[in-house]
Amino acid sequence: MQTAQGPDRSPELDPPTDPVLRPVPAVRTADEDPPPRPGKVPGATPTGFVDDPEKRARLRRMKGVALGFLLGAAVVWIVFLLWENNGGPAFTGYVRAAAEAGMVGGLADWFAVTALFRHPLGIKIPHTALIPRKKDQLGASLSGFVGENFLAPRVVGEKLRAAQISLRLGGWLSSPGNAERVTAELATVVRGAVTVLRDDEIQAVVDQAVTKRVVAQPWGPPLGRLLAGVLADGSHRRLVDLICDRAYDWVRTNHETVMALVSKQAPSWSPRFVDGIIADRLYAEALSFAWAVKSDQEHPLRKAIDRFLVSFAADLQDDPETGERVEAIKQQLLEHPDVQALISRAWATGKAMLLDAAEDPSSQLRLRVTDGIKRFGERLDTEAELRDKIDGWIVDAASYVVGNYSQEISTLISDTVSRWDGWETSRKVELQVGRDLQFIRINGTLVGALAGLVIYSVGELLI
DSSP, X not given: OEXXXXXXXXXXXXXXXXXXXXXXXXXXXTTOOOOOOTTOOTTOOOTTOOXXXXXXXXXXXXXXXXXXXXXXXXXXXXXXXXXXXXXXXXXXXXXXXXXXXXXXXXXXXXXXXXXXXXXXXXXXXXXXXXXXXXXXXXXXXXXHHHHXXXXXXXXXXXXXXXXXXXXXXXXHXXXXXXXXXXXHXXXXXXXXXXXXXXXXXXXXXXXXXXXXXXXXXXXXXXHHHHHHHHHHHTTHXXXXXXXXXXXXXXXXXXXXXXXXHHHHHSOTTSOHHHHHHHHHHHHHHHHHHHHHHHHOTTOHHHHHHHHHHHHHHHHHHHOHHHHHHHHHHHHHHHHSHHHHHHHHTHHHHHHHHHHHHHHOTTSHHXXXXXXXXXXXXXXXXXXXXXXXXXXXXXXXXXXXXXXXXXXXXXXXXXXXXXXXXXXXXXXXXXXXXXXXXHHHXXXXXXXXXXXXXXXXXXXXXXX
């Protein structure tokens, strides 16, 4: 008799001994499961299966109900068989035949259900104990079935497009509070990542990836191209305007400085009033010249500056001597103690700024990230073209993964199943689905009884 816990077992006692004190091997009962196969770890069962006492009790009750139907059919068969043999009415034969067929159907289905999980009555009948014996084959078959029918690129693509991930994501992100929630989660991830990283290792990466590449890369040609682009756009004229304005303002407000400079450079024998007249004249000419340069966009000095800058941009790109001078300036600049200190503090400074911005909900960084996420959600919610593009990216990425790695993914099933112990897994599976399988036994008893009644009735009619 099987119970919810599996086959009935005797209490574990010390092995008995014979009169010569030799241990007698423990006898395994008829329904007891064989020990685990070599290479399998006892108790290695699916982690999702929980030995739930409530499920075990329900399974036990359902087994009792199914057994009750079978015993009921047996009692009816005995009673009506005796009644029929002792001159009972005609209907006793019909009831006896129905009960007899019900017993046959119940026993057959009991055998079928039991054969899934163990050897019925402990007898090693061929093609029984299917789950313990065929566990690896079932896992491989399930793995292949999943790989062919669920991990096919076409199937995955259709499911992902039908799911409308981008539309749902857009609606969720545009809902109040969700963008802030995403930003908060991102801030938590950033804080965790930055905290875990070691400062010395990151600084070494900065030195290796940034500083050394900056030193190795010539500065002349890139600066020349940049300057040439600025000159072509005319963007430099604003800087020239600023310099001319400041030069005029300086000359206008520094009359005494000009006078003192002229007096200092004048010969000692020159009269002071002559120095004053010359200084006033020079100041007036300088002020007039500064004003002319400031107010006239076509002034020759401005043209000369433009020609110089164009020539300098060309020299930066093509002149080896100019390039060498730029490299020397670059080397001096990078070797300066202040620059070295700035480079060594780059990661620490950036880390502190990043942590401060991530921890402060009102920081500009978090506010801009939140606003960007919200606007992205609104675009997903309203722009069908953007949604189609993102859905296409998702489908392409998933199709690539399942197209190239579906076998590796599906073999997770077979590899995991192969590590389970067969008999323990059988008991766990029975605990999960055994209650529903008892209805097969009940239905077998009832359907068998009806079939027996019909067959007996047809036989009586034919005779």
